[in-house]
């Protein structure tokens with residue numbers, strides 16, 4: 582496997598979606614190529630950091646309105 | 658992953674919501690609204706419109722929780738309402754994000770071809786001299802980590818809508834690939850192409866940021 586092929590298969594590899602044969606070639610390449618080992622590691626770190634995002638919530642106003650809507654609806 | 662933490666199991670959540678437990682409602686509202694907002698941004702043209710889509714979704718949830726049948730997880734049910742609501746708004750704003758097939762710009766290599774040795778050269782297709790990825794050091798310090806997260810958040814905002822939608826669901830909201838395919842009515846193969854592209858773009862941004870930061874003594878500078 583070449584490096585330019587390897588870098589396109591990373592998501593499939595991480596999803597466990599690579600056909601057995603390709604997975605074997607992927608792992609063989611990984612074992613002997615430090616550049617691709619770094620690439621895979623950076624991909625993992627990117628995914629992990631993306632998972633740490635705490636996106637902004639809705640506005641305080643909207644939150645209050647929704648809470649009172651919930652209260653009113655339950656009372657009906 | 659964001660969204661899944663500290664929430665009781667679905668049966669408990671649903672029962673409490675039906676019982677009118679305001680604390681539980683506030684909890685799901687605060688836990689999910691952020692990623693819902695990002696998701697809605699994929700379908701509509703302004704932040705205000707996305708806010709309204711999220712609000713409309715929660716109103717529909719309040720009214721519909723009695724009818725929730727538990728065939729999917731509560732969160733998937735809520736997200737599905739959101740996607741429908743946001744899509745309808747987007748259509749009105751004549752901004753649609755069809756997912757049935759890939760666009761030409763979504764195919765092709767995700768790493769610049771000139772980082773690899775050219776065809777015909779010895780070791781063609783392997784990393785070219787000086788182009789090999791260099792190991793990163795993502796700082797432990799929480800302020801600096803926050804800066805790295807900021808780089809990612811900005812990069813996500815700049816992604817084309819389809820890529821943004823898929824990465825938001827998979828990597829921010831923590832959905833599995835099957836759920837995302839279901840939610841967006843998209844094939845597993847196409848879902849993976851979009852996700853891979855989005856991740857590769859974020860990795861590239863981080864690489865640029867982290868290598869820039871490395872040039873400055875102390876590593877605090879921004880490229």
Ligand SMILES: [Zn+2]
Nearest residue numbers: 583584614617
């Ligand atoms: Zn390689």
